[in-house]
Amino acid sequence: MKSDIKVEVERLAADPRITDYDFWRSLKNVNNEIFHIANNNEPIPFDMIRWRAILKQARMRRGHTEPSALP
Numbered sequence: 877m878k879s880d881i882k883v884e885v886e887r888l889a890a891d892p893r894i895t896d897y898d899f900w901r902s903l904k905n906v907n908n909e910i911f912h913i914a915n916n917n918e919p920i921p922f923d924m925i926r927w928r929a930i931l932k933q934a935r936m937r938r939g940h941t942e943p944s945a946l947p
Contacts, residue, residue, distance in 0.1 A: 881926065881929060881930055881933070884930050884934075885930055885933040885934045885937060886934075886937070888930065888931075888934040889933075889934040889935075889937035889938055896935070896938065899931060899934060899935040899938070900935070902931055903928065903931040903932060903935065906924060906927055906928045906931060907928065909924060910924055910925075910928065
C-alpha cells in the first residue's frame with residue numbers, strides 16, 4: 877500500500893496542467909511561510925511540512941535535481 881504522500885507526489889508529477897514554474901513558485905511560497913513562522917518562534921503546522929515534502933518530491937520526479945532552483 878502506498879503512502880498518501882507518494883500517491884499525491886505521483887498524481888501531481890503526472891499532471892500536465894501543473895507547470896515546472898508552478899512547482900517552483902509553490903515550493904518557494906511554502907518555504908517562505910515556514911521561514912516566517914519559525915522566525916516568530918511559532919509551531920510549524922505539520923501540513924506545511926507535508927506539502928513541502930510533496931512539492932519537492934513531485935518536482936524531482938519531473939527531473940529537477942535541485943528543488944529550490946528556478947527551472
